[in-house]
Amino acid sequence: MTSREDILTRVREKVGRNVDDTALARGDMEAWLNTRRQGPRPPAAGDLLARFREKSEALSTSIDIVAEWSTVPSAVARYLAERSLAKTAVGWPLLTGHDWAAAGIAFEGRGARDADRIGITGAFCAIAETGTLVLLSGHDTPASVSLLPETHVAVVAASRIVMGMEEAWNLLRAKGGALPRAVNFVSGPSRTGDIEQTIVLGAHGPYQVHVIVVTGA
Amino acid sequence: MQIRSMFFKANAAAALANPVLQGNMRTSKGKFVDKRRxxxxxxxxxxxxxxxxxxxxxxxxxxxxxxxxxxxxxxxxxxxxxxxxxxxxxxxxxxxxxxxxxxxxxxxxxxxxxxxxxxxxxxxxxxxxxxxxxxxxxxxxxxxxxxxxxxxxxxxxxxxxxxxxxxxxxxxxxxxxxxxxxxxxxxxxxxxxxxxxxxxxxxxxxxxxxxxxxxxxxxxxxxxxxxxxxxxxxxxxxxxxxxxxxxxxxxxxxxxxxxxxxxxxxxxxxxxxxxxxxxxxxxxxxxxxxxxxxxxxxxxxxDLVASEFQDMLRCIRCGACMNHCPVYQTIGGHAYGWVYPGPMGSVLTPLYQGLNKAIDLPQAATLCNQCGVVCPVKIPLPELLRKLREKQVEKNLRPWFERIALKGWAWVASKPKLYALGTWFGVRYLNWLAGADDRIRVLGVAPEWTLGRDFPAPEGKTFRELYAARKR
Structure with a gap:
């Protein structure tokens, strides 16, 4: 007997599985899968953008709010200048079409490498409840860009800020097709508290996360 | 991982006597508790x-x-x-x-x-x-x-x-x-x-x-x-x-x-x-x-599915039980001797590795239920620990002196006159130990028990004596 059969056979015996109740149990399972019942959640009160901002800042994410996409490159340039960071960035190929050069940013749309210092991404959506960015991996949206560089700059439309994780799942299902390889929920710069439970920012991922919210998009 | 839970008592004693570990445990103590709260x-x-x-x-x-x-x-x-x-x-x-x-x-x-x-x-x-x-x-x-x-x-x-x-x-x-x-x-x-x-x-x-x-x-x-x-x-x-x-x-x-x-x-x-x-x-x-x-x-x-220990399979590995456990917070995690320490480990280790290899773990709890109160998936940890203790007794895994002592007690307890005599002596012995004090600083028959605390001195007479006196 294979280990698979051995384990499943023992579990079946334990739960008292028999032919009659299998169909019934499968019916219950399908019902549960289709209902997608949500657990108890905090109510969605107040302005989502304000909440997203408050929660993000609590996680040491900095927030900038701009009116339209055309001003994003200059907003990124401003942020990099404030932090005395070089204006050379790797970014999602999806964002290549924007006029980065006009803002003095050398933008390369590709997956990130170890030497890259600034990574610029968009976001599938963002979550107000926890100040979280939702990033989907893909050809035009490589996951490494939000991971390897020390600084992660993300651009998200205000209209894509949703209350909770559940709304993100709904958007993902509405998008259709197979799930992307990775759905990454990113909440602030990477951190560790392993030594004496003292929180240090910048463990293996970015040291700083800057989010630019575009209200007119 | 090679199990070392059978050496729990020696390891716990060593942990208590290790000043570096005790200092580090004091540094971390309560931090997770406060953050969770x-x-x-x-x-x-x-x-x-x-x-x-x-x-x-x-x-x-x-x-x-x-x-x-x-x-x-x-x-x-x-x-x-x-x-x-x-x-x-x-x-x-x-x-x-x-x-x-x-x-x-x-x-x-x-x-x-x-x-x-x-x-x-x-x-x-x-x-x-x-x-x-x-x-x-x-x-x-x-x-x-x-x-x-x-x-x-x-x-x-x-x-x-x-x-x-x-x-x-x-x-x-x-x-x-x-x-x-x-x-x-x-x-x-x-x-x-x-x-x-x-x-x-x-x-x-x-x-x-x-x-x-x-x-x-x-x-x-x-x-x-x-x-x-x-x-x-x-x-x-x-x-x-x-x-x-x-x-x-x-x-x-x-x-x-x-x-x-x-x-x-x-x-x-x-x-x-x-x-x-x-x-x-x-x-x-x-x-x-x-x-x-x-x-x-x-x-x-x-093997735990649909068993009396199934509740343990709800565990989502958050660690809240050990963060709130007075035993874990005193001896640290290594003394438990296997992968999982604290209350959840004291239940899992005997179940996964064998009751006989972790004989002291179900006892390594005060049953204060802090772990049960904080468990996010409501695992009744103290109840599961008590069930494991019962299993140990059923399988004759407890040490011989404990078994003999309990048998002796059961024998005496079934003879009311002898039991009354025993308690008559017992209460007077404890009073003598306490002297003029209202507490016992060193418990004669079990001095370890009073290493870190006092034992309260009993009233001067047994319950039976007091009850008999009131009836009159």
Whole structure:
């Protein structure tokens, strides 16, 4: 007997599985899968953008709010200048079409490498409840860009800020097709508290996360 | 991992007598408790109902366990359809065989690991090394332990909670041959630099799995450091090693459990990275593994299904029980002698490794129920510990002197006159010990009992004497 059969056979015996109740149990399972019942959640009160901002800042994410996409490159340039960071960035190929050069940013749309210092991404959506960015991996949206560089700059439309994780799942299902390889929920710069439970920012991922919210998009 | 729980008493005594450990335990004491309390208060302030969340989570976990066979098949089908390979392992040895086979198939020389308690159960690092494959732990805490001669973790989410900054600084100086760092951010940076090169040239990533989502065939990983993302994004091969009880039906169910797990574990509202990973790198994708394997592990879990200990399978490995346990907080995690310490470990170790190998663990509790009160999935830990004590008695596993003493007591208790005489002497003996005081400083027959506390002196007479006097 294979280990698979051995384990499943023992579990079946334990739960008292028999032919009659299998169909019934499968019916219950399908019902549960289709209902997608949500657990108890905090109510969605107040302005989502304000909440997203408050929660993000609590996680040491900095927030900038701009009116339209055309001003994003200059907003990124401003942020990099404030932090005395070089204006050379790797970014999602999806964002290549924007006029980065006009803002003095050398933008390369590709997956990130170890030497890259600034990574610029968009976001599938963002979550107000926890100040979280939702990033989907893909050809035009490589996951490494939000991971390897020390600084992660993300651009998200205000209209894509949703209350909770559940709304993100709904958007993902509405998008259709197979799930992307990775759905990454990113909440602030990477951190560790392993030594004496003292929180240090910048463990293996970015040291700083800057989010630019575009209200007119 | 080789079990050492049979030496619990000696190890606990050594832990109590170790001034460095005691100092470190004092430094960390209460931090997780405070953070969790604040997180739950914040949640309530936002209008959330944490108790309702606990009820819903316990119900959800029971729902899955009731049909675990079918949910596992569902997960397996979805994961396979997404391009992953699903393997099964009965025990730790089989985990090791699978991982070594996979490594050989893909010519792996180096494997980077994200924290996995199951790999500790299996002793996976040792097995990989023996096969010429270099395992590198990448969670900062686990890395510190690995470079300290593969020291076992003392906590399931904070593996080096027993170590001080100074000890880590010494270890880094010795291992990395760099000037000694004295600040935590500098040490963290040094580890980042050392581990970054491993992430970049590893061929295989090994992770645990916080949850498996049956609906989509995905694994959900929760980390703060980002090492979980590195391990599952950069290497060519990703192996997930996880227990069969980790399956949940939908992404909504995952969200429910994450709200509880994270607040209970670290007191955060959300961990920095939550990743839902499904299938392999797409044809046009820049990063991601080309091969994804799931190893679904029994190692004692299947036998708990539908047993009187099934409640334990609801466990989501948050560590809140040990953070709130007066015994764990005093002796630390190593004394428990196997992978899982604290109250959840005192239940799991005897069940997975055998009651006879962990004879003192069910006794290593005051049954104060702090663990039961904070458990996010409402596992009645004290009740399970008491059941294990009953099992020990039923199987005649208690020490001979305890059995004889209890038999003797039972014999005397069934002879009312003799019992009355015994208590008459007993109460006078205790009063004599107390002298003029109202408490006993040193209990004559069991002096250890009064090492750290006094024993209250009894009233001058036995209950029977007082009762008889009142009747008159």
């Amino acid at each position: 604040t997180a739950i208060a914040d949640f309530s302030a936002e209008g959330g109902d944490f108790e309702a969340l606990r009820d819903a989570a316990a119900e959800l976990r029971d729902r899955v366990l009731k049909d675990l066979d079918l949910w596992l098949e569902k997960f397996e089908a979805a994961a396979t359809a997404s391009g992953a390979t699903v393997l099964w392992a009965k025990d730790g040895d089989e985990i090791c065989r699978h991982v070594v086979d996979i490594a050989r198939r893909h010519s792996v020389r180096k494997a980077v690991k994200s924290k996995s308690m199951l790999s500790e159960e299996a002793g996976l690092n040792q097995a990989l090394e023996a096969s010429g494959i270099k395992p590198v732990e990448t969670d900062l805490g686990e890395y510190i332990l690995q470079i300290n001669n593969n020291e076992p973790p003392s906590h399931i989410i904070a593996p080096v909670v027993h170590k001080s900054l100074d000890e880590v600084a010494d270890l880094f100086e010795k291992t990395h041959r760099t000037p000694r760092k004295t600040e935590i951010p500098e040490l963290t940076r040094e580890a980042r630099e050392v581990l970054r090169s491993h992430f970049l040239d590893a061929d295989m990533g090994i992770s645990g799995g916080n949850f498996l989502v049956a609906e989509t065939g995905s694994v959900a990983l929760v980390t703060n450091e980002g090492n979980g993302r590195m391990v599952t994004t950069l290497p060519r091969v990703h192996v997930v090693v996880t227990g069969i009880e980790k399956v949940v039906p939908t992404m909504e169910d995952l969200s429910l459990l994450l709200r509880l797990l994270i607040r209970s574990a670290t007191g955060q509202h959300i961990s920095n990275y939550v990743s839902l990973l499904t299938g392999v790198k797409r044809p046009d994708e820049h990063d991601g593994p080309e091969h994804l394997y799931f190893i679904l592990v029994d190692n004692g879990r299947a």
